[in-house]
Every structure is written in C-alpha cells, then in structure tokens.
Amino acid sequence: MxxxxxxxxxxxxxxxxxxxxxxxxxxxxxxxxxxxxxxxxxxxxxxxxxxxxxxxxxxxxxxxxxxxxxxxxxxxxxxxxxxxxxxxxxxxxxxxxxxxxxxxxxxxFGGAFLANPDLPERFRQGAPLNIPDKNTFYSPGAQGYTDYPFLNGTGAA
Ligand SMILES: Cc1cc2nc3c(=O)[nH]c(=O)nc-3n(C[C@H](O)[C@H](O)[C@H](O)COP(=O)(O)O)c2cc1C
The missing domain is CATH 3.20.20.70 (Aldolase class I)
Structure with missing residues (x-):
C-alpha cells in the first residue's frame, strides 16, 4: 500500500x-x-x-x-x-x-463551467445553461473553449 x-x-x-x-x-x-x-x-x-x-x-x-x-x-x-x-x-x-x-x-464544476463563463451568475439568476459540446473537448483552438456566450449574448472577452 x-x-x-x-x-x-x-x-x-x-x-x-x-x-x-x-x-x-x-x-x-x-x-x-x-x-x-x-x-x-x-x-x-x-x-x-x-x-x-x-x-x-x-x-x-x-x-x-x-x-x-x-x-x-x-x-x-x-x-x-x-x-x-x-x-x-x-x-x-x-x-x-x-x-x-x-x-x-x-x-x-467542470463541463458546466467550460460552457458557461458566467456560471455563478447563471446559478444566482436561475438562468438556463449552455450545454457543453463534447465534440470540441480536447480539440485545438478557441472553438469550444472561449466562445460560449455569456447571458447578455456576448462572446468571451
Ligand atoms: C474537457 C474536459 C477535460 C477534462 N480533463 C480531465 C483530465 O485530464 N483529468 C482529470 O482528472 N479530469 C479531467 N476533467 C474532469 C474535471 O477535472 C472535473 O473533475 C469534472 O469536469 C467535474 O465534473 P463535471 O464536469 O460533471 O462538473 C475534464 C473535464 C472536461 C470538461
């Protein structure tokens, strides 16, 4: 052991x-x-x-x-x-x-945080969550990492 x-x-x-x-x-x-x-x-x-x-x-x-x-x-x-x-x-x-x-x-939180850059705010508001796209897990580039929308509709900074 x-x-x-x-x-x-x-x-x-x-x-x-x-x-x-x-x-x-x-x-x-x-x-x-x-x-x-x-x-x-x-x-x-x-x-x-x-x-x-x-x-x-x-x-x-x-x-x-x-x-x-x-x-x-x-x-x-x-x-x-x-x-x-x-x-x-x-x-x-x-x-x-x-x-x-x-x-x-x-x-x-892992997947939910990846897909929701404002996850704490969404929890506070009881807002719907973006769904993580498993096709972009472990893939190169920004897609699937920094382009999930915020609640106000903007992309990540
Ligand atoms: C895209 C992605 C890659 C991950 N890679 C690893 C990893 O290499 N090793 C590991 O221990 N956990 C990995 N995890 C798991 C996270 O560290 C975390 O434990 C998990 O996502 C939490 O569960 P949840 O996604 O259901 O909230 C990964 C999660 C995601 C979403």
Whole structure:
C-alpha cells in the first residue's frame, strides 16, 4: 500500500516544499477506469492515501466520482483535515444540497463551467445553461473553449 501511494506523496511533498501547502491541492477519482486503470482494493488504497495527506496541510482535496458504487465522500471526508471539495456530475441543486448537508466544503464544476463563463451568475439568476459540446473537448483552438456566450449574448472577452 505504501509503495502504491509513494509516487503521489513524494510529488506532493516536493510541491509543498516549494510552494507551501496552502497553494497545493489534489484531485482523486477513485475507481475511474479510464485507460484501463484497475485497483483491486480501491477503498483501502484511497483511504490510505488520504490519511497520508494529513501532514501536508494541503489547500484542498477534490474527490470526483465517475460511476463508483462506493460512497467515497462518506469514506474519505472524515479522513482529511482540510477543505473537502466534491465534484463530478453535480448540478446547482445537488451541489447546494451537498453544501447544506455538510458533505463538502465546496463543490466543483467542470463541463458546466467550460460552457458557461458566467456560471455563478447563471446559478444566482436561475438562468438556463449552455450545454457543453463534447465534440470540441480536447480539440485545438478557441472553438469550444472561449466562445460560449455569456447571458447578455456576448462572446468571451
Ligand atoms: C474537457 C474536459 C477535460 C477534462 N480533463 C480531465 C483530465 O485530464 N483529468 C482529470 O482528472 N479530469 C479531467 N476533467 C474532469 C474535471 O477535472 C472535473 O473533475 C469534472 O469536469 C467535474 O465534473 P463535471 O464536469 O460533471 O462538473 C475534464 C473535464 C472536461 C470538461
């Protein structure tokens, strides 16, 4: 277990030594199987890793879940001593519920922020959201990155 976690812990320690823990965070995605990533004991692995983060005084831990059956937020949040960020697949309602229930200190938006440069304002107003165009994910150029319209109809500055 210690060997499995060593690389990421060494990298974090080096970053903290250079920049300070308040400027370093980590995102983990337990059980995400992209590129055939497989872990026979993901709960034990991630619990161990998060416990080891304690001494680093990181700015945050972000846990993103993509179809995991285990409630990793319930498992990992109590093990971490800093700001706990929940994010992946959230919408305004589920994010606000997570915050109100104390399940997270902050919530993270990826696709929705990409497509809505004024996402906080849209949430404030209850305004409709632009839908992210997956065809322009990972594509070069400005299209799909800086050309989603603001609420007032203008493009990005
Ligand atoms: C275009 C795009 C590329 C992404 N690339 C990565 C990546 O390389 N590594 C990673 O851990 N997460 C990646 N993410 C996930 C985000 O970091 C974030 O965890 C996720 O988008 C949050 O979920 P949401 O989009 O449902 O709000 C990407 C997301 C988007 C929209």
């Amino acid at each position: 210690a060997n499995r976690a060593r690389f990421v812990l060494d990298v974090l320690a080096a970053m903290v030594a250079e920049a300070g823990g308040d400027r370093v965070g980590i995102k983990i995605s337990p059980e995400m199987n992209f590129n055939d990533i497989v872990d026979a004991h993901p709960q034990e692995t991630y619990a161990y890793l998060v416990e080891q983060l304690r001494g680093l005084d990181l700015a945050y831990l972000h846990v993103a879940l993509f179809g995991a059956k285990t409630d990793y937020h319930a498992l990992l949040r109590p093990l971490f001593n800093g700001a706990y960020l929940m994010g992946s697949g959230l919408d305004q309602k589920s994010a606000e519920t997570a915050l109100a229930d104390g399940r997270a200190d902050a919530t993270v």
